[in-house]
Amino acid sequence: MKFQIGQRVFHSEHGEGVIIGILSNGFMQVFFSNGERRVSIDTLSYLLSRSEQIISHLGIGEQRIKKAWLAYQSYKLPLLDSAAILTSAKIDLLPHQVVLTHRIATASPRRYLVADEVGLGKTIETALILRELASRGELERALMIVPAGLVNNWHRELNEVFNLNFEVFGSEGDVTDRRSNAFAKHNRLIASIDTLKRKSRIDKLREAPIWDLVVFDEAHHLTAYKNGGKVKKTENYKLAEVMRELSRDLILLSATPHQGDNFRFWLLTKLLNPALFHNTDDMLENRHRLNEVVFRRTKADACKADGSTLFARRFVQTESFIMSTEERIFYQELVEYLADGFALANREGAKGRALGFVMTIFQKIAASSFAAVNRTLRRRLLALTIQEGIVHDGNLDIDARENAFNEAREIIRAEYKLGDDRLSNLEVDHILSDYKRKILKKMSEEDLLVAADSSSSELELGNAEESILTAIKYALPEERCRIKKLLSKSPINLETKVKKLLHALGVLWNSNPNEKIVIFATYLGTVEMLSNEIEKYYPGQGVTVLKGGDHGAKVAAEKRFKNPNGPKVLISTAAGREGINLQFARILFNFDLPWNPMDVEQRIGRIHRYGQQDTAQVYNLILSDTIEGKIYLLLDEKLKEIAKTLGKLDESGNVAEDLQSQILGQLSEKLNYEKLYNNALNDPELKRTKYELEAAMSNAVEAKKAVSELFQELDRFSLDEYKPISDVESGMEELENFIRLAILQENGSFIKSEDNIIEVTDSNFTKLHLTTEREMSLKEENIELLGLDHPLVSRYIEIYQNQDPKYLGIIVKSRDQMNGIVSIWNVTVQGEKKDIKQYVVSIATDLDGNRIPKWEKQLDEIFQFNSADNIPDINREYLLKDLIEPMLQRDLIYKGIVTEDRDYQTKLIGWIEVL
Structure with a gap:
C-alpha cells in the first residue's frame, strides 16, 4: 500500500493520525492527538473514510436491510415537517402553536418577538421550538432568562412536560458560579433576569461559548427610552444587548410588548434586527416589515384544527355587599391603625421603609377576610410579646422576661387550641421556641419588599402572613396595646361575604348536587376559615385545599377534585393560579381579589381554557364599602365605560375579554397598585385615587390604540398554514414503524391492541404502555404518548445515527432490470451566525452515472426490495468519488441548499446497490 501526505492512518499505540511527511529508511512523520511522531511504515495501517468503510463492507440479507433502513429513518424522522405536532408532551396541541413552531424552527x-395574547400558550410554543431544534440537531446550548417568580414554573414545564433537561442557575438553584463559570460548563440553563444582569455575571457570559438560543420571557421589561435628547437604557435592556451578540437565535416573549411608546418599541425591535427601521417614523410608515420579526395571534384568530372556536364563553359578575355594623367598626379601627403605621413610616424616611412594608402586607391581608387579618394580628401580637421577653432577657430582667413569655404561652394556648395538660404544655413550649428562633433570625428589608410589593405578583403573597410575624423589629409605638384593642372589636359573627358565599353554594347544589366549584382566596387564614365553614354547613360535599407545595402537590389536589366521587369544592391560594387545569369545573368564586387585576385573569384561566365545554361562570365577591372594594368597583366602572365607547360590551354587559386583557395588561405596566391602595387610606373620598386611575386608564387606552395601529398589518393566523404540516397520521405511522422495528431488533416485544394501546418491552425488560392518540394519552394517566421526543424514541434515534458505518451498505435485487446505486446523505449547512440546517438528500444513478430521479422518491419502497444473493465486483470507489459526489455537490447548489458563503458537510448515511 502506498502512503501519501495527508492520508489518514492508524497506529496501535498512538491511535488515529495524519501523515505530514515521508522520511527515508521506511519511516513516516505522523501527527497524532498526542503530537507529532516518527513511526515505522510497518506499524501503520490505512484508515478508511466513513464513505470508504460503507462501500467496502457491503452486506446482504434481511437483517442487514432493516439496520440500514433504521439508520436512514433516524436521520429522516427529526426533519419531518410535522415534527412539532409529533411531540410526546401530554398537552393540548393547538394549530397556532404548531404553525409558529414550524415557522421559527425552519x-x-x-x-x-412572540407577542401572542395571554392564554395562547407562549410557554408551550417556546418548549416546542426548543424540542424541535434539539430533535433536528440544531440545539446544544440554550439559556432561558425569565422573571424570578417564574423560574420554577419554566423549569417544571420544560423538564417534566417536554423532557428538555434544563437546570436552574442561581444561589437557590441547581447550578452556581461560585467555583467555576457555570455558563461554560452547563448547556441548558434557566436564570432570573435579576441574577444575570450583574456585571460579574455578564463578564462570565462573555467568556462562555455562544448560545444556540436565548429566550427572554416578559420581554416588555427590556426597556430603553428617550430622556431629554438622550437614550436611557435599563440594566435589563443592556443585558439583552449583550445576549444578542452571544446567541445564534434570540426569542423575546411578551403579551404586552408595546407600552404605548413607539420609541421604546422601536428599540425593542432593534434587539432583533438593528437594520429593520431607521427610526420610529420609518417603523410607522413601513409597519408591514414587522412581519419579519413579530408574531402576534389573538384569541379571536386562534381556533381548533377543524376551524371551530377555541375558547368557550365566559360570564364574569361582580357581587358587591356592604359590611355589617360590627364589621364596619372593626374595619374603621383597622384603617386607623394602618394609616398611623404608614404615617410613621413616611416620617421616618428610609428608616421607616420596612414599617411601611409591614403595613402594606397587613392592608392586603385585611382585604382578603376579617378572619385572615384577625389570625395575623393574633400571631403578630404573639411575636411582639416574645420579642419583648427576648429584650428583657438581654437586659437580665428575669421577672419581666418570664411575665412576657408566660403571656406568650397563654396566647399560644388559645391560638392553637391547646389544653393545660403535660403534653399540651410541651407543645406550647415547642411552639414558643420555634417563634423565638424565627424572631432571632429576623427578616431583611429585601424579603419584606418581596412580600409587600404588588409587582411581585400574587404568587409571592402567600408568604406575607409569615413575614409579618418575623418582622417585629419594625413596629408602631405601643403596638401590642393597639392590636389588643383591635382584637377586642373583632367581629364574632359569620362574615358577610362568607354568608353570601354559603348561600350561593346552596343555590348551585340545589340545582345540581354534583356541581364542582373552585374558590380562590389569597391568604391561608381565609382558606382555612372557608374550608371549616363549608364543611360545617355542607357536610358530605367535601372540600380539598391547595395551599402551596411543589407541582406534585398541585396535581394531587387537582386529581382529587377531578374525581367524580371526590370533593365538590377546591379552595386555592395563589399557588393554584398556575400549573393546574380545572376546565372540568365551570364555576369559580373569587372570595378576595388580588390588587393587580391581571392576577384575576390568571385565576379565571384555570377554568376558562381550552377544553372547557360550558360557559365559565365567575363571581367576584366584593365589600363595596371597603377601600379595596371601592377601588375595584371604580376600575370595573372605568373599564365598562371604555368598552361601551369602543362597542366592546357583550349582551350581558360584560367587557369583551380581548379588550379586558389588553387594557389590564397595559395598566399593569403603568399603575403602581401598591401606592394607589396605600394612598387611599388617607383619601376616604378617593378623589386622588380616581384622578390617578383615570390618568392610568387613559394612558392604557392610548397604548392599546397604538398597538392596534402598529400591529394592524401583521400576518394573522390562518388555518391554511396549519394544514400542510398537520399530517400527524403519516408522521406517527413512520415513527411507529421505526420504533417497532428498533425494539424487535433488540429482541424486545411490540404488541398493539385494537384500542390503539401499544405494550412495549425493550431488551432491558422495561415495560411501557404507549399510544399514538393524543386524546387518549390526556385521559389515561398511565399511558404515554409516542412522539419524536419520547425518551425511548430519542434513544433509538441516537443509537442508529451512531451505527457503525460498516452496516450501512446493502445490495438488493432490481425489480425492472434497471441497475444502479442509491446514495443517501446527511447534509449539515452552517451560516454566518452559526445557524445550522440539516437535510437528508438522496442521489440515484445507473452504473454509467446517469441520474434516476424516480428512485430518489421511492427510498422506502427500495428498502422493501429482496436482498441480493451475492456481492458483485464493481468499481464502487469510481462511482462514489468521480460520479456521485460531484453530482451531489451540483445538486445542493442547484437546490439552493448551499451557497459560496456557507460552510457545509456531507455524510454518507446509506448506500443501496440495486442490481
Whole structure:
C-alpha cells in the first residue's frame, strides 16, 4: 500500500493520525492527538473514510436491510415537517402553536418577538421550538432568562412536560458560579433576569461559548427610552444587548410588548434586527416589515384544527355587599391603625421603609377576610410579646422576661387550641421556641419588599402572613396595646361575604348536587376559615385545599377534585393560579381579589381554557364599602365605560375579554397598585385615587390604540398554514414503524391492541404502555404518548445515527432490470451566525452515472426490495468519488441548499446497490 501526505492512518499505540511527511529508511512523520511522531511504515495501517468503510463492507440479507433502513429513518424522522405536532408532551396541541413552531424552527435567522395574547400558550410554543431544534440537531446550548417568580414554573414545564433537561442557575438553584463559570460548563440553563444582569455575571457570559438560543420571557421589561435628547437604557435592556451578540437565535416573549411608546418599541425591535427601521417614523410608515420579526395571534384568530372556536364563553359578575355594623367598626379601627403605621413610616424616611412594608402586607391581608387579618394580628401580637421577653432577657430582667413569655404561652394556648395538660404544655413550649428562633433570625428589608410589593405578583403573597410575624423589629409605638384593642372589636359573627358565599353554594347544589366549584382566596387564614365553614354547613360535599407545595402537590389536589366521587369544592391560594387545569369545573368564586387585576385573569384561566365545554361562570365577591372594594368597583366602572365607547360590551354587559386583557395588561405596566391602595387610606373620598386611575386608564387606552395601529398589518393566523404540516397520521405511522422495528431488533416485544394501546418491552425488560392518540394519552394517566421526543424514541434515534458505518451498505435485487446505486446523505449547512440546517438528500444513478430521479422518491419502497444473493465486483470507489459526489455537490447548489458563503458537510448515511 502506498502512503501519501495527508492520508489518514492508524497506529496501535498512538491511535488515529495524519501523515505530514515521508522520511527515508521506511519511516513516516505522523501527527497524532498526542503530537507529532516518527513511526515505522510497518506499524501503520490505512484508515478508511466513513464513505470508504460503507462501500467496502457491503452486506446482504434481511437483517442487514432493516439496520440500514433504521439508520436512514433516524436521520429522516427529526426533519419531518410535522415534527412539532409529533411531540410526546401530554398537552393540548393547538394549530397556532404548531404553525409558529414550524415557522421559527425552519427560519434563518431565528430572531423573533412572540407577542401572542395571554392564554395562547407562549410557554408551550417556546418548549416546542426548543424540542424541535434539539430533535433536528440544531440545539446544544440554550439559556432561558425569565422573571424570578417564574423560574420554577419554566423549569417544571420544560423538564417534566417536554423532557428538555434544563437546570436552574442561581444561589437557590441547581447550578452556581461560585467555583467555576457555570455558563461554560452547563448547556441548558434557566436564570432570573435579576441574577444575570450583574456585571460579574455578564463578564462570565462573555467568556462562555455562544448560545444556540436565548429566550427572554416578559420581554416588555427590556426597556430603553428617550430622556431629554438622550437614550436611557435599563440594566435589563443592556443585558439583552449583550445576549444578542452571544446567541445564534434570540426569542423575546411578551403579551404586552408595546407600552404605548413607539420609541421604546422601536428599540425593542432593534434587539432583533438593528437594520429593520431607521427610526420610529420609518417603523410607522413601513409597519408591514414587522412581519419579519413579530408574531402576534389573538384569541379571536386562534381556533381548533377543524376551524371551530377555541375558547368557550365566559360570564364574569361582580357581587358587591356592604359590611355589617360590627364589621364596619372593626374595619374603621383597622384603617386607623394602618394609616398611623404608614404615617410613621413616611416620617421616618428610609428608616421607616420596612414599617411601611409591614403595613402594606397587613392592608392586603385585611382585604382578603376579617378572619385572615384577625389570625395575623393574633400571631403578630404573639411575636411582639416574645420579642419583648427576648429584650428583657438581654437586659437580665428575669421577672419581666418570664411575665412576657408566660403571656406568650397563654396566647399560644388559645391560638392553637391547646389544653393545660403535660403534653399540651410541651407543645406550647415547642411552639414558643420555634417563634423565638424565627424572631432571632429576623427578616431583611429585601424579603419584606418581596412580600409587600404588588409587582411581585400574587404568587409571592402567600408568604406575607409569615413575614409579618418575623418582622417585629419594625413596629408602631405601643403596638401590642393597639392590636389588643383591635382584637377586642373583632367581629364574632359569620362574615358577610362568607354568608353570601354559603348561600350561593346552596343555590348551585340545589340545582345540581354534583356541581364542582373552585374558590380562590389569597391568604391561608381565609382558606382555612372557608374550608371549616363549608364543611360545617355542607357536610358530605367535601372540600380539598391547595395551599402551596411543589407541582406534585398541585396535581394531587387537582386529581382529587377531578374525581367524580371526590370533593365538590377546591379552595386555592395563589399557588393554584398556575400549573393546574380545572376546565372540568365551570364555576369559580373569587372570595378576595388580588390588587393587580391581571392576577384575576390568571385565576379565571384555570377554568376558562381550552377544553372547557360550558360557559365559565365567575363571581367576584366584593365589600363595596371597603377601600379595596371601592377601588375595584371604580376600575370595573372605568373599564365598562371604555368598552361601551369602543362597542366592546357583550349582551350581558360584560367587557369583551380581548379588550379586558389588553387594557389590564397595559395598566399593569403603568399603575403602581401598591401606592394607589396605600394612598387611599388617607383619601376616604378617593378623589386622588380616581384622578390617578383615570390618568392610568387613559394612558392604557392610548397604548392599546397604538398597538392596534402598529400591529394592524401583521400576518394573522390562518388555518391554511396549519394544514400542510398537520399530517400527524403519516408522521406517527413512520415513527411507529421505526420504533417497532428498533425494539424487535433488540429482541424486545411490540404488541398493539385494537384500542390503539401499544405494550412495549425493550431488551432491558422495561415495560411501557404507549399510544399514538393524543386524546387518549390526556385521559389515561398511565399511558404515554409516542412522539419524536419520547425518551425511548430519542434513544433509538441516537443509537442508529451512531451505527457503525460498516452496516450501512446493502445490495438488493432490481425489480425492472434497471441497475444502479442509491446514495443517501446527511447534509449539515452552517451560516454566518452559526445557524445550522440539516437535510437528508438522496442521489440515484445507473452504473454509467446517469441520474434516476424516480428512485430518489421511492427510498422506502427500495428498502422493501429482496436482498441480493451475492456481492458483485464493481468499481464502487469510481462511482462514489468521480460520479456521485460531484453530482451531489451540483445538486445542493442547484437546490439552493448551499451557497459560496456557507460552510457545509456531507455524510454518507446509506448506500443501496440495486442490481
